[in-house]
Amino acid sequence: MDLFVSKYINKIDKKGRVSLPSSFRNVLPKANRNEIILYKSIKTPSIEGCGVGRLKEIAKRINNLDFFSEDYDDFSTSIFSEIVTTNVDKEGRFLIPEELKSYAGIKTEAAFFGQGYFFQMWEPKQGLKNTEDSRRRLLKEKKSLRMMLTQQK
Amino acid sequence: MDLFVSKYINKIDKKGRVSLPSSFRNVLPKANRNEIILYKSIKTPSIEGCGVGRLKEIAKRINNLDFFSEDYDDFSTSIFSEIVTTNVDKEGRFLIPEELKSYAGIKTEAAFFGQGYFFQMWEPKQGLKNTEDSRRRLLKEKKSLRMMLTQQK
DNA sequence: CATATACCCATTGACGCCCATATATTCCCA
């Protein structure tokens, strides 16, 4: 499985370390298993994360913008300066930077939600509520959900 | 990671020295870890910096502008003639030339902002405000920012 | 010679690395 799926709730220890769920670690390329990138979610009070490979993709894309345009600076600033890289230790744990932790309201536990190509970290209560809310919104449009789920191949 | 990412705020000591963030030092080629180039940002009151290797890339960018345009001369002059090289000492610190420091309004602390292939140095307050402004501009066009961040592969 | 800058050494706190344990999971073999 090379996608981030399922959800987990892990504890944050005294030193601020939290285990990246094992199944998530396995999604990272064997080469760079010891480094991930984190950034504030644009739309929700949560932290998003993924492997560094994704960052290089983003970098390439930004690099293709007109270097002297205002857009270049805006993207570059909003993305690169907001992204933090974090090292995953041999036990699979990492530190969540304070700024991100407070942005997401995370204190003693972090809830990990697989999102396919990336994952989110939430304060557990808020995260679960968000899941319910999304599901509720989707169910309001059953038709489209059914279509999404039953479409083949 | 071979990109300048994240942000840091470091102190400037009595002698005018400031630490280049460790993660930034690691972006510089192992060969030339003791030298960086600095120049005034064209669009903002900040200082931009990078390893000496990137000079060629900047030259290329400028060379791609129309040779007979006014822009060509302006960029060429503004950037090349303003570039200064600075030595990084064994502890990873360097001196910010007075002219650049006053251009950016930097006094006792410098904020380092990763920008991918280069970095910026700001007076902390102004730098943080600039980040917010950038983000605000981009969020007005949610589509583009989301695209930049979530496109897969 | 005077000022600026490089080199050396020191301190503090944060972080990485290592080892340890408890629980859960898988595997293997009788």
Added chain:
DNA sequence: TGGGAATATATGGGCGTCAATGGGTATATG
């Protein structure tokens, strides 16, 4: 197939190393 052993995962904690910072002294350069 049941039970026990080997393995993996989440978690806890000790300790050495490194990053950021401060300061003394040598050296260079005009």
